[in-house]
Amino acid sequence: MIAAAFLIALGIYLACGLVFALPFVLVGAKRIDPHAAQGPWGFRLLIIPGVMALWPLLLRRWATGVKEPPEECNAHRRAARKGVAP
Amino acid sequence: MNDEFYIGWEAKAAPGIGKTLRKAVVCLLVLAVLVPVLLAMSQRMIGVSVFEWGAVKSFTGVLRTQPYPHLLVPRPGTNDYHTLQSVINSPASASAYHLVAPWKFGLDRASIATFDGKSVSLKGTLIYRGNQTMIEVMPDSIRATNTASTIGLPSVVPLGRQTLLGEIVDSKCFLGVMNPGHLTPHRACAIRCISGGVPPVLLVRQKDGPAIYLLLVSADGKPVNKQVLYSRA
Amino acid sequence: MIRPLRQRHRRVVIVLGVILPIAFAVGIAARKPVPGMTSLPKELVASPQTFAVTEWERTDLFAKTPIQVRLFRESVGGGRFAVEFSAAKDFVKPDLIVYWIAGNPNITETLPDNARLLGAFNSSVALPLSPDAASASGVLVLYSLADQKIVEVSKPFALQKP
Amino acid sequence: MGVEYVSVQWNRQKKFYDAVLVGGVAAFLVIFSVLTKVLFPRVTDEIMLIRAFGTGAFLLLHIILCIGPLCRLNPQFLPLLYNRRHAGVTCFLLGLIHAALVVITYHAGSDTNPILSIFVSSPINGSVSSVPFQPFGFFALIILFLMAATSHDFWLANLSAPVWKSLHMLVYVAYALLVLHVTFGVIQGEGSPLYVGTVALGLVTVLGLHITAARREVALDSESRLTPHASRPTESxxxxxxxxxxxxxxxxxxxxxxxxxxxxxxxxxxxxxxxxxxxxxxxxxxxxxxxxxxxxxxxxxxxxxxxxxxxxxxxxxxxxxxxxxxxxxxxxxxxxxxxxxxxxxxxxxxxxxxxxxxxxxxxxxxxxxxxxxxxxxxxxxxxxxxx
Missing domain, CATH: 2.102.10.10 (Rieske [2Fe-2S] iron-sulphur domain)
Incomplete structure (x- = not known):
């Protein structure tokens, strides 16, 4: 019973991902990452499985109008943002 | 100090790194050859069984639906051993072939009830192991023939209450559809097959001598698929 | 890798280093031997072995398949005969049964009427021959009932030395 | 990343890497299958392939997992790390074929949905030897899928490297699940000590290399802590x-x-x-x-x-x-x-x-x-x- 519910949820999630993936690889990818603008077909196909898996994240970036990939978060970058060194 | 440095996008690696790399590649290729040889050789579960997949043959005999559907096929030739000491010792005058449906299902007993005890012809694919024979019956291929049933029911010999140690297998897979088709790796499939009506068989392996196959039935000769599934031994 | 991930990596490695060997050892220790019996209850044993005397063993009776044939007798110089087969492990035919046919018949595709059923071909089970077989020579026929096909006919042989 | 994304940024080293990878995997699969067929002619082909692809994926995962600590211990192994992602994707594909064959062979054509059957056809009965092993494989494959699907540089940039790395560190969970999958699966049936020995050797190698490398990392850190100027009382x-x-x-x-x-x-x-x-x-x-x-x-x-x-x-x-x-x-x-x-x-x-x-x-x-x-x-x- 739990297993069936889990599998149905997984199926719906991936199906939504597939529906989202098509417009994303055609239009969305270059909106959130300028380097994807001229990506060849091979690249677009390669990222489809990942888009199906992580579509809520990409949908949020696309919807909020993010233009660049995020800057990574590590101790040095955090410390650097706090102020300028002498 | 060796100051060699590997950069993947350069055409060639530094000589020392290249040398290590060649050694590593040789080691990996040795692994890719040695491991499959050792693992393939030490497999112990694979037995001798056949599923004649794709070869459909015709069979005639008397169809019985109890306890599980089977076809009794008379053995030709004379048989004069009734004088021998016991019923078990005399060769049976007919062979019994288990009948199952395609995939993980047994034959639906209700749909073939009209043929019970009648001479029939049917088409199907042979499955066999040792002296056990099974037919995966082609759907809707069973036809009643005009010949009258000539085979009497085998006499029942009570052997008393016995304790046996063995493995419950789904007869279809174990007899040949899958090889190996038993023990833990096959457990899920056996559960599905027995759930689908394939006759459950207690396989009793002997230390010396052939394994014996015992069809599991209830005390009144009915199928016990569900009981087997829920006993979860 | 960044420092927090290196630390997480170390913790993961330590946890795995403890848990995995234990889980593996538990799994191996829990393995059950393949269920089997050293001997069946006597009520289930098909034929009490009454053929104590081995008359001969031959491997040349069947040309196509390597089958060893053993001839047994109930007692020295007397009693019924029985044959026992041992075939290569890989030899399997659908519903293989054994017949005895007296004389040196020319068998092509069908079983002649005088074929006498001995029983199912079963490695290491002795099949008794009828008493009248002892007096004449004959052949053993391996017949696949499911295939309705003669698998092999042995060379003619006599049970008793002339 | 400064240039446009392409499918694969091919270069001579990557081609060499992939040639060895594909050659090794093909050799493994062919040798396992042919030898099995020769030694056991009656084996069912699907099961032979299930075993070939399963063992192949498991061995490849061991090799992949050893590359990291080997490079920490000796930088001369860095060429093995350079294109490790292709090995990872190959490992996932082998596992996927193994899983697809398992679902078709053991679960399809029954009275239950074949994917659901993975979970419901191995009931728990309190016995350790019949711990359901197929769900372990299912979840390990999901992790390998996530890793393979996000292996392109697009994902490195868009998830940022630390997030990407944490996601890919799930490989240790996948490895643990697969060790359980094998221990409570095929090894419960295949009685040969060679099967037990091979898995044990793999486990000792992977864990041994990782623990050795991890200890060295700790040692490196403590070395910097022990330099004289650092031994002064530190700030908050x-x-x-x-x-x-x-x-x-x-x-x-x-x-x-x-x-x-x-x-x-x-x-x-x-x-x-x-x-x-x-x-x-x-x-x-x-x-x-x-x-x-x-x-x-x-x-x-x-x-x-x-x-x-x-x-x-x-x-x-x-x-x-x-x-x-x-x-x-x-x-x-x-x-x-x-x-x-x-x-x-x-x-x-x-x-x-x-x-x-x-x-x-x-x-x-x-x-x-x-x-x-x-x-x-x-x-x-x-x-x-x-x-």
């Missing part, structure tokens, strides 16, 4: 392992400790800093490569650029920026050289900010030379005292 900022001096610059190491075009690594502001020596200058940058967080301090200055040992990403040592057209940037650190010692300000500059390299001037060079002489003198003294 516990992550700073070297304590700031009066003017906030930290005595990191001696100029002489650094080889030409190479770096020395210290820990400052919670992360490792790479201090490079090149062309008579000293520059310090964050040790973390933006591409995949590779250890830049273990890299080398090639054609004037710090080059990451993992995938060869490059940064100018003074600005921390990749040469155009690439756009990667890393934080830099202000440095001073005084009396033959390197002082680093623990506060990082924003990524890509130019920090003036400290020149190893004549005096410090002389001091360097002097310190060497001094050392030899003291050695002589020591020798004399011993006499």
């Amino acid at each position: 900022q516990s992550l700073v392992t070297s304590s700031p001096t009066e003017d906030e610059f930290v005595d990191a190491c001696a100029v002489a400790d650094i080889s030409e075009n190479r770096a020395r690594i210290v820990c400052l502001s919670g992360e490792r800093v790479a201090i490079f020596k090149y062309e008579g200058k000293i520059s310090a940058v964050s040790n973390v490569c933006q591409h995949q967080n590779g250890p830049l301090g273990e890299g080398k200055i090639v054609s004037g650029c710090i080059t990451c040992p993992w995938h060869g990403y490059q940064y100018q040592p003074d600005t921390g920026a990749s040469p155009p057209p690439f756009v990667e940037k890393i934080p830099t650190f202000n440095v001073r050289v005084k009396n033959g010692r390197v002082f680093v300000h623990p506060k990082p500059n924003p990524a890509g900010t130019r920090a003036k390299p400290a020149t190893i001037d004549g005096s410090s060079r002389r001091e360097e030379a002097h310190s060497v002489t001094g050392n030899s003198e003291s050695l002589v003294t020591l020798a004399a005292t011993k006499k």
